[in-house]
Amino acid sequence: EAQVTQNPRYLITVTGKKLTVTCSQNMNHEYMSWYRQDPGLGLRQIYYSMNVEVTDKGDVPEGYKVSRKEKRNFPLILESPSPNQTSLYFCASGTSNQPQHFGDGTRLSIL
């Protein structure tokens, strides 16, 4: 089954404690992306990757890092999380001629 898998689905943590949200896709897609979704603001892109070892900033990259060492994985790293990063996060993958598929989402709460 074609899917984008995110882990964890839910996380409550404290300010400053580094965390990683993993994302994996099994569709051999070149493109992967991270979004955050906040009430009234819609989906905003954090980082994206066009292929292995190619990443670029989206609209709201501050406070986040990503890496793309393998085609299937695109982890999102919060080196020093802060309360304003409390949000619902989605990973997505796709190709240039296909719409994007989204993961189930990760709900992060930073206390």
Place this chain on the structure above:
Amino acid sequence: RKEVEQDPGPFNVPEGATVAFNCTYSNSASQSFFWYRQDCRKEPKLLMSVYSSGNEDGRFTAQLNRASQYISLLIRDSKLSDSATYLCVVKTGAGSYQLTFGKGTKLSVIP
């Protein structure tokens, strides 16, 4: 001017009603258009692509007006299960991976 604009709603309609959502986009170079559906706290899922000639999928009809930079979604015979937020999504440029999302229009279908 926002890149993709939608009426946020909410639209509260009775079962069986016909409801129309509108969306405008600012980038005239936009090439591909989609409607995504998002249930509360879930991931966005592709509802349908929007083609220049207009297209229909069961009770759903999508229209595109490139001259006016306007996209619409019509839902006929609304069901309770249609209750969700509908996201207008635009991809700019042939071969582009990047999607721009509207903030969504919330629909509630009432018994």
